[in-house]
Amino acid sequence: MGASFINIIPLIPQHEFRNHRPPDCRELxxxxxxAEEYLPVFRHCRQCRADACGIPGGTDFTDKLYDQRLIAVSHG
Structure with missing residues (x-):
């Protein structure tokens, strides 16, 4: 259908799923x-793209936008 890659990120369990645990790193x-059997997997994401700055693999503008960089835990 024209896809060139897939992005698999863990959802944050909320609302009806609030009692379910998110997948651990092994499951993710x-x-x-x-999924890589069918499409290349985009692995840059950690949890949410809402705080993304710049182009993955290119320029990172995070330091220019925020006073301090938080340490993030990657899921792979």
């Missing part, structure tokens, strides 16, 4: 590995 890696 397994999902990404399975």
């Amino acid at each position: 890696k397994a999902a990404r590995t399975a």
Whole structure:
């Protein structure tokens, strides 16, 4: 259908899913590995693209926009 890659990120359990745990790093890696059979997997994302700055793999404008950079935990 024209897709050139897929982005698999864990959802934050909320509302009806609030009692479900998010996938751990091992489960997320397994999902990404399975998906790579069909499409390249975009692995730059951690949880949410809402705080993204710049182009992944290119210029990062985070330091220019925020006073301090928070340490993020990557899921793979």
